[in-house]
Amino acid sequence: MTTAVASSELPSSASHPVPPQLAPALAPRLRALRCLDDFEQAARRHLPRPVFGYMAMAVENRATYRGNRASFDDFGFVTRVLNDVSRRTTATTLFGHEYGAPFGIAPLGLSALSAYRGDLVLARAAARANVPMIMSGSSLIRLEEVAREQPGAWFQAYLPGDVANITALVERVGKAGFQTLVLTVDTPVTPNPENFARDGFSSPLRPSLRLAWEGLSHPRWLFGTFLKTIARHGMPHFENNYARRGAPILSKSVTRDFADRGHLNWEHFALVRTLWPGRIVVKGILHRDDARRARELGADGLIVSNHGGRQLDGAVAPLRVLPGIVAACPDIPVMMDSGIRRGTDVLKALALGAKCVFVGRPFGYAAAVGGEPGVLHAIGLLQQEVSRNMAMLGITSLDQLDAQTHLYSYR
Secondary structure: OEEEEEEEOOOOOOOOOOOOOOOOOOOOOOOOOOOOOHHHHHHHHHOOHHHHHHHHHHOOOOOOHHHHHHHHHHHEOOOOOOOOOOOEEOEEEOOOOEEEOOEEOOOOHHHHHOOOOOHHHHHHHHHHOOOOOEOOOOOOOHHHHHHHOOOOOOEEEOOOOOOHHHHHHHHHHHHOOEEEEEEEOOOOOOOOOOOHHHOOOOEEEEOHHHHHHHHOHHHHHHHHHOOOHHHHHOOOEOOOOOOOOEOOOOOOOOOOOOOOOOOOOOOHHHHHHHHHHOEEEEEEEOOOOHHHHHOOOOOOEEOOOOHOOOOOOOOOOHHHHHHHHHHHHHOOEEEEEOOOOOOOHHHHHOEEEEOOOOHHHHHHHHHHHHHHHHHHHHHHHHHHHHHHHHHHHHOHHHHOOOOHHHHOOOO
């Protein structure tokens, strides 16, 4: 489904990228949300503090998180005028598929804890809006279920720590029907847990009076997500870190099995390349030499990312290193995540060479507060911003974007 719209056809509410006959009617509380940042505030009110804290967490002093947003201020737009922009398209082609917008849904761990059947909600919304969606390996719904719902979804894996478990996981993902495997490579150790602890989050969650109060004081989440999940599907478990089932999300005694990844190296990537017949995208690249190495060993695409500020505080913003990585790997798609919140952010990243960008937290917040209609609303808002800003720039298709023509660097 390609989205090619005339400016007169864009609804003033900018609600949905899907045809009106397919778009569900928006609840009043969703109509009040007019940009991606609005979903964060709504989710903060809706979710218990530990659950919201997991989604919103940025490591240590949050310098990386702030730096991701600040990097977009390094560039201003240079507009071109008196071009006919009455008919324009936000479509982009990636790995031979034409998507309706140049952005997708980044992998979101524990989505089914913040939204009822969260991974399925995100997959369905992505399919209806025709945008890419990456399922997280740290998810609470079996990957096979998501593959059945959305065969075009990508699967993101954190590699286990030994060859036997790596092999078993890769084989499981392939049998489920996924065509694109996303390897996240920027997590050799777990991040500093201090901000999780401040919010009362642990993995698994430990039953306590504080946790019980958080649930009782957020009844819409308690009854509409957590208890509904247990009643219909049983206690959620970590389902996809390994080929086997992992720990439950709530336990006073069970410890989640975090794989020791400190010893993983490029030989393990080469092993996965021999095992996996489909596309491999490497996520978590910030250095051009790593980008070249991944490409030489068979990566089909790259996602420049610092994990949204959740791993190393002070890591460089992906936007700042994006042009160098695009130049180092001109023959494969280079994508980006971390810090995208506005249509202007999307267009700046595309002008600097990204083929597509991925957005994480805001779509997770949208699923939490509004389910599938909420995610569609968030996608629609961002897509309409992209389309509107294309008109302001004087372009009608994304391939007309050019950093030399449309961007001014303040640095």
